[in-house]
Amino acid sequence: MPPPNDRRPGFSRKAQLGIFTGYVAAILGALAGVVLIVLAILDNGSFAFLRRGAAEAMAPVGAAGTVARTGSRSFFQRIGDYFDAADKNAALRREVQIARVQQIRMRALAAENRRLKTLLGVVDRASPPVATTRLVASTSASTRRFAVIGAGANQGVAVRMPVRTALGLVGRVLEVGPNTARVLLVTDGENVVPLRRARDGIAAFSEGLADGRLRLRLIDVGVNPLKRGDVFVTSGSGGIYQPGIPVAQVESLTPDGAIARILSDPAASEFVIVDRVFQELPDPAATPAPAGSAAP
Amino acid sequence: MAIVRKPRGLGGRQPLVKLRNPRKALDERLRSRINRAPSPLISRAIPWLSVLFLSLTPFAPIIASAPVMPPFAFMALLAWRMLRPGMLPVWAGAPLGAFDDLYSGQPFGSAILLWSAAMLVMDIVDVRLRWRGFLQDWALAAALIAGYLALAAILANLTGGATPLRALLPQFALSLVLHPLITRAIAGLDRLRLIPVSRVTR
Numbered sequence: 001m002p003p004p005n006d007r008r009p010g011f012s013r014k015a016q017l018g019i020f021t022g023y024v025a026a027i028l029g030a031l032a033g034v035v036l037i038v039l040a041i042l043d044n045g046s047f048a049f050l051r052r053g054a055a056e057a058m059a060p061v062g063a064a065g066t067v068a069r070t071g072s073r074s075f076f077q078r079i080g081d082y083f084d085a086a087d088k089n090a091a092l093r094r095e096v097q098i099a100r101v102q103q104i105r106m107r108a109l110a111a112e113n114r115r116l117k118t119l120l121g122v123v124d125r126a127s128p129p130v131a132t133t134r135l136v137a138s139t140s141a142s143t144r145r146f147a148v149i150g151a152g153a154n155q156g157v158a159v160r161m162p163v164r165t166a167l168g169l170v171g172r173v174l175e176v177g178p179n180t181a182r183v184l185l186v187t188d189g190e191n192v193v194p195l196r197r198a199r200d201g202i203a204a205f206s207e208g209l210a211d212g213r214l215r216l217r218l219i220d221v222g223v224n225p226l227k228r229g230d231v232f233v234t235s236g237s238g239g240i241y242q243p244g245i246p247v248a249q250v251e252s253l254t255p256d257g258a259i260a261r262i263l264s265d266p267a268a269s270e271f272v273i274v275d276r277v278f279q280e281l282p283d284p285a286a287t288p289a290p291a292g293s294a295a296p
Numbered sequence: 297m298a299i300v301r302k303p304r305g306l307g308g309r310q311p312l313v314k315l316r317n318p319r320k321a322l323d324e325r326l327r328s329r330i331n332r333a334p335s336p337l338i339s340r341a342i343p344w345l346s347v348l349f350l351s352l353t354p355f356a357p358i359i360a361s362a363p364v365m366p367p368f369a370f371m372a373l374l375a376w377r378m379l380r381p382g383m384l385p386v387w388a389g390a391p392l393g394a395f396d397d398l399y400s401g402q403p404f405g406s407a408i409l410l411w412s413a414a415m416l417v418m419d420i421v422d423v424r425l426r427w428r429g430f431l432q433d434w435a436l437a438a439a440l441i442a443g444y445l446a447l448a449a450i451l452a453n454l455t456g457g458a459t460p461l462r463a464l465l466p467q468f469a470l471s472l473v474l475h476p477l478i479t480r481a482i483a484g485l486d487r488l489r490l491i492p493v494s495r496v497t498r
Contacts, residue, residue: 022386023416029390030412036405041454047404054398062355137354139401140365141467143449143459146401148354187362189457210459212362 045175052177055137055148059180062136063150131155131274135170135266136180143210145188147171149272152179160240162275168246168264169193169234170272181274186247186262187212195247196235197226203235204257206248212265214248216257226250226258239279332492342489343376343384344392346482351396363464366471368478369396370444371437373411375475375482377418378433389415406451410444430476437475442468 039046081088133151151157153176161173163183171185184191187208195204195216202225206214216232218224230250236243248260266272350369358365373392376384389411396407421436445464453459 023419025385025387026389026412026416029387029393030409030416032390033393033405033407033409033412036408037403037451037454038405040403040405044403044455050404051398058352058355058399061352137399138358139354139363139399140356140358141353141363141367142401143363143452143463144401144455144457145363189453189459190455208457209463210363210457211463 048175048182051182052175052180055180055182056152056177059136059148059150062148063134127276129273129275130161131157132271133274134270135183135272138185138266143189145171145185145191145208145210146174147183147185147266149173149181149183149274150179151274152177152181154178155274157181157274158277160277162241162245162277163272164245164275165264165266165272168248168262169241170264170266172240173274185266187214193241193247194235194237195232196243198231198233198246201235202226203237204232206232206260209259212262213251214260214262215254216248216250216260218257221256224253224255224257226253228252230258231263232260236278240277242275242278331496333494333496334490334492335494338491338493339489342485343380344388346485347372347376347392348395351392351399354399354401363467364470366467366474367441367444367448370407370411370414371441371471371475371478372482374414374418374437374440375479377415378428378437379479379482379486381418381422384415386415386419387412389413402448402452403455406448410447410451414440414444433479434475438472441471441475445471 036047131151133149133155135147136150137148139146147170149157149163157173157176159173159176163170163172169186171183171188171191173181174184175182185208186193186206187210189208189210191206191208193206195206196202197204203219204216205219206216209215216226218226228250231246232248232250234241234243234245234247246263248262250258251261252259347369350372353365353368356365369392373384373389390408393407393409393411394404396402396411397404400407417440418436425432445468446461449459449461449464
């Protein structure tokens with residue numbers, strides 16, 4: 001099939017000019033894109049107002065989508081559950097027995113902890129979550145990992161607040177609109193989270209790899225003590241995340257750390273919890289945390 | 297020679313209800329077939345609206361923890377451009393890209409630049425290649441999508457993060473496979489676009 005020849009419109013001056021103007025407009029558009037990108041690189045927060053408005057307008061669509069997502073997921077899961085149900089049943093029974101023993105032990109530890117804390121006079125800073133909401137959108141084609149949650153300034157959400165599910169950390173709030181907020185997911189390459197190994201507190205920090213996994217780097221350089229299956233939780237340093245939120249599980253080792261899988265896949269969770277910032281900086285307004293450097 | 301006319305002109309089956317008033321039925325059937333043209337509004341708007349709509353894929357009920365979804369809006373733009381050259385103007389990449397940037401998570405301006413560039417490249421290709429075919433279109437789309445994904449990742453890395461380009465391979469593979477399907481869907485929209493609905497009055 002030959003292409004239609006609509007580029008040579010004969011002798012019509014008007015049509016020729018129209019085509020010429022089209023090219024000029026296209027090239028100007030591309031140049032405008034270059035300028036806008038430079039602006040966006042210089043200041044990550046630029047155009048945030050546009051994105052806020054856009055997200056606000058589309059949030060109801062996303063909320064409806066959430067219901068469909070969790071609905072369809074449970075449907076397929078239910079079918080999958082029929083396979084090897086017996087094995088699963090036995091495994092679960094074993095797990096429950098172990099968990100019961102552990103629960104008793106934990107209760108004893110918690111009681112002891114409470115007693116020791118009252119001895120020390122430490123105030124428990126467990127505060128209620130700011131908001132419980134839904135993930136209404138997530139960037140799906142871009143290598144940057146952002147999500148939009150259905151709560152914003154009206155619900156008390158503020159920039160830097162950590163977002164988590166019952167299973168683990170999801171990310172932190174980056175931009176806030178009236179009823180939506182943009183979340184920088186843990187898996188984004190820009191998000192650096194200070195972590196420690198749950199078992200013994202070996203300190204590390206994570207960087208997103210943008211493919212659903214994290215790169216863990218140990219702070220103490222030396223022999224790599226990590227093993228597959230190690231669970232990392234937030235360490236609380238940096239002051240954004242409360243200590244002890246589960247984040248990732250080691251999948252494979254690298255010379256200076258590990259590659260880890262995140263524990264709370266945002267796709268699997270219908271609701272997310274927005275927490276308060278663990279410890280406010282003395283004066284956050286003076287240095288409005290640029291999205292890049294403020295992570296740890 | 298006598299021209300034998302069928303009593304009701306159009307032949308074929310007709311609903312009985314309409315036959316009660318044969319003249320009116322005939323009139324309606326004729327009118328529904330002739331003297332109709334596609335609505336200019338619909339036929340102009342559908343290409344734009346379809347690309348804008350596909351820019352909203354981040355709101356789809358899939359929360360992805362990796363970039364696996366193909367760039368549907370960009371692929372739809374390419375499909376429209378290949379199916380109907382000249383339907384979308386050369387400069388269409390800029391406004392459509394601006395809308396896509398609002399939702400895609402890319403630094404604002406990345407799609408404005410890359411989509412405009414893609415439209416210009418398509419124009420150059422149309423001049424160079426004197427022939428079009430399915431496989432050739434597919435190969436061209438593959439090249440454009442690969443370039444788009446790689447450049448978009450590089451631009452995203454400039455604003456933060458260091459995603460290796462090999463993380464894009466699954467996404468590229470999926471886009472490659474889905475391209476004919478998207479072209480097919482766009483062709484369906486093209487038929488919808490040209491349904492004669494409005495009455496020509498003159």
